[in-house]
Amino acid sequence: MQQSAVTAGRILHMAVEAAQTGEDTLPSALDQLPAAIYVTDSRQAAFLRSQARKCRRLAMAVSDQQTADTLTLMAAEYEQKANELSAT
16 A cells, blocks of 8 residues: 555656646546555555545645645546446
């Protein structure tokens, strides 16, 4: 689980950095997560919901609107993926 936290943290850092530098393309954070980390869909869904909560908290804490928007979008993507996993 520690590896997944490190990977997710690195991806979040990449997303925030991309938003701050104004890059046109931002790799989907979910596509960057190694699938082999997760054991079950429910565990993966719980992890993704946790990441969504972190993104929302960070979005409320930053003063840069573009960064806040990016974090909010990431939270929505994490929630969507978690909901897809829960539906299966």
